[in-house]
Amino acid sequence: VAKLIGVDWGTSNLRAFRYDADGRVLETRRAACGMNAVKDRDFEAALSGIIADWLADAPTRLVLSGMVGAREGWREAPYTPCPADLASLCALMVPVPAKLAEAWIVPGLVAEGAAGARGVMRGEETQIFGAIDQHQAPLVIAPGTHSKWARIAAEAVAEIATFMTGEVFALMKTHSIIARLIDGEAHDEGAFQLGLERARADASLLRVLFTARTEGLFGAVAPQAMCSYLSGLLIGSEVSAGLARNDAAAPILLIASAELAALYNTALEAANAQSVIVMDGETAAARGLWRLATAKGFT
């Protein structure tokens, strides 16, 4: 059997995992070489620059997930319709004509949503299948620029919702009228909690965002605390809307970095979520790539 290397290749970052024969990660490499940073769209050269030595001594297979499979990526992989399990994803994996090794790209997911609105993901599906191998939960949240909420049933992703939380946060703190009311990004727990509370009390984000302006104007939220207040408004808005469509009493699996996990944990608790399990995104991706490779018969 060829050795396996997994690659989680997103818009901003790349993470490569070298596995032993039992799926343990022997080595991880990280590079700020996301889709947007690949020179001349030469993905093979970019990847080779990071893991060439891993490919030297024996036949190797690569499995890649994330935006590397988007239209603007290395090679477009389809969106698998939900409900989708490991087998559905394997069936739509796309081979990439690469010289450096046999390479396969994991497809994304698409789900029909309320009022005909579709949900999509690329990369998070791999993290999800890595995470639910370790922990049972009917709801997985992968917060970020575009936060993903996935409902899990029968070991398949049944529904996807996306919240533009991280992107709207970045736009507001950089370009909006609130930007000038912000001094620094140090965490302020009181302001963050006040933001969560305001968002719970009013489901209208357009109305709730303006409280940042008035609270700044009247000195009720200090410039040093404003960034946390804004973060509380946005994460609170996401969590309230998300939990309203899910069972808050069931376990929730949170795939996030330590920093985001702390914020979402607080927001979920404040919204009466009963049990939150946290898993690091890198660990989840590494496990998911191994599971997908195994289901495909590569290990």
Add this chain to the structure above:
Amino acid sequence: VAKLIGVDWGTSNLRAFRYDADGRVLETRRAACGMNAVKDRDFEAALSGIIADWLADAPTRLVLSGMVGAREGWREAPYTPCPADLASLCALMVPVPAKLAEAWIVPGLVAEGAAGARGVMRGEETQIFGAIDQHQAPLVIAPGTHSKWARIAAEAVAEIATFMTGEVFALMKTHSIIARLIDGEAHDEGAFQLGLERARADASLLRVLFTARTEGLFGAVAPQAMCSYLSGLLIGSEVSAGLARNDAAAPILLIASAELAALYNTALEAANAQSVIVMDGETAAARGLWRLATAKGFT
């Protein structure tokens, strides 16, 4: 009695009205000379450059409203607590030490809101008192960068809500991931209506905004129609949340330019508002400034 001149002086524009003794507008002047464009903060020189000839032949009084009374304006005028009627505003008018004429600035309004969130306005209060002189309505909407919804009771402003609709629209179409899915800003009625419908079906703006990305990705909304779809999502989100706290069967007074009035009219109708009366913002401001001057004993 001194002649009266009214000035509606906002962040981006200035509009000056010269009245006859009965309050009819004899002449209107418009200048792109908002707060942000006043050279060296010399407000008197800026104003004089626009209406000096109006002041030449007889004693004149000036009444000014809008951001000219903000902290960063000519002279800070307070926020009048709601409920506030014409007399409350008159009591807190602030004289400005000006050489060119006797000048007074109309105060803003502040209202306590749900969950301790304050509502404020500056300039819209003057338009509101101009508009409700002509039309009875328990709800006035002044859409824009920061859309104002005012509940009127006993000829006073009782409550204020603000929606950041116009500002979030501008941020999304300029800086977000959706920006690259937009080709032009021509109005597309079908896409606008679809946006309204999506926003009515889902109260979570963070979730609803992402549909612009998926609809673009799957070609369901063409780049030429995307700007209207986004506009529909945002105006629809505002109107749904606003009407949920008001009586949709009662008349609604809409203070807006023809272009915005058409969009909000459509959105309000789609959300089952029964009767919408439209009044142009300039007309409303001119009438409001005259009413305030009269209540103050200036006419």
